[in-house]
Amino acid sequence: MDSTTLWNHIESIREKSPLVHNIANFVVMNNTANALLATGASPIMAHAHSEIPEMVNICQASVINIGTLDEYWQQSMFLAADKASSLGKPFVVDPVGAGATSFRDQTLSELLNYRPTVVRGNASEIMALAKLNTTPTKGVDSTAESNEAIEAGLSINEAFGSVVCISGKTDIVLDGKKKVFLKNGHELMTKVTGLGCSATAIIGAFIAVIDNKLEAVSAAMSLMAVAGELAAKNADGPGSLQMHLLDKLHNLTAEEFSSLLKFSVE
Ligand SMILES: Nc1ncnc2c1ncn2[C@@H]1O[C@H](COP(=O)(O)OP(=O)(O)OP(=O)(O)O)[C@@H](O)[C@H]1O
Ligand SMILES: Cc1ncsc1CCO
Numbered sequence: 282m283d284s285t286t287l288w289n290h291i292e293s294i295r296e297k298s299p300l301v302h303n304i305a306n307f308v309v310m311n312n313t314a315n316a317l318l319a320t321g322a323s324p325i326m327a328h329a330h331s332e333i334p335e336m337v338n339i340c341q342a343s344v345i346n347i348g349t350l351d352e353y354w355q356q357s358m359f360l361a362a363d364k365a366s367s368l369g370k371p372f373v374v375d376p377v378g379a380g381a382t383s384f385r386d387q388t389l390s391e392l393l394n395y396r397p398t399v400v401r402g403n404a405s406e407i408m409a410l411a412k413l414n415t416t417p418t419k420g421v422d423s424t425a426e427s428n429e430a431i432e433a434g435l436s437i438n439e440a441f442g443s444v445v446c447i448s449g450k451t452d453i454v455l456d457g458k459k460k461v462f463l464k465n466g467h468e469l470m471t472k473v474t475g476l477g478c479s480a481t482a483i484i485g486a487f488i489a490v491i492d493n494k495l496e497a498v499s500a501a502m503s504l505m506a507v508a509g510e511l512a513a514k515n516a517d518g519p520g521s522l523q524m525h526l527l528d529k530l531h532n533l534t535a536e537e538f539s540s541l542l543k544f545s546v547e
């Protein structure tokens with residue numbers, strides 16, 4: 282895996298424009314749809330029980346985000362995960378606020394049993410998910426560093442086969458064989474809600490078209506972090522960061538990407 286491979290994957294999303302089904306959350310629904318469009322994908326947000334199986338069937342991947350979970354949406358998520366796994370379609374789970382309440386944890390443990398293609402969360406969420414958490418989750422924000430969650434990520438990969446992404450200052454993407462470390466991004470990204478949710482939605486687009494899932498998730502996270510880093514340079518604060526980020530997801534060039542990307546594989 283090298284910088285050119287990751288860039289080629291970013292271009293393939295722009296060319297193929299996959300249709301991505303999202304069960305998002307009330308906070309980020311608009312932002313994540315816009316992030317997918319800016320990346321070159323085609324988003325559709327849908328959670329009605331009556332249409333989930335058909336929707337999953339026509340889309341190339343699904344994104345399941347538990348951010349504003351309720352009893353109705355919980356069933357939407359199970360329907361989507363069930364249909365995706367029976368059709369062999371890729372899906373990604375964002376365990377927003379894992380460990381905060383037993384309702385979230387029960388929902389997540391059921392979702393994991395459908396063997397998500399990818400799980401992407403911050404360090405606190407990944408540790409809560411692996412039931413190894415010794416640090417209480419502070420709502421939806423992480424209280425831990427991503428490298429503290431590597432063991433937790435590996436245990437999720439071993440139990441459920443998922444590629445695991447732990448986001449933070451360093452984004453870590455792992456499967457049972459390799460670990461990818463991405464050191465781009467900007468601290469200001471933690472001051473805009475739902476950039477992790479946007480990262481997860483973008484992962485949905487990449488797993489829709491790229492067969493190698495470790496590469497797909499690494500390409501998605503490198504796009505998000507490099508675009509965020511460039512956007513932060515032009516931003517006066519969180520409001521303009523969100524605006525510049527959408528622009529950069531859309532118009533990032535090969536030169537910008539290769540000159541900024543900081544990644545390593547172990
Ligand atoms: N301290 C940091 N420095 C640089 N980049 C960061 C930092 N923290 C997060 N990021 C970047 O922000 C993006 C979102 O990751 P983050 O870990 O904040 O997600 P999250 O906690 O799930 O966010 P949310 O729940 O608000 O969606 C990633 O692309 C990541 O690289
Ligand atoms: C703030 C917040 N609350 C539920 S979902 C969400 C968006 C970040 O995950």
Ligand SMILES: [Mg+2]
Nearest residue numbers: 377403477478
């Ligand atoms: Mg999150």
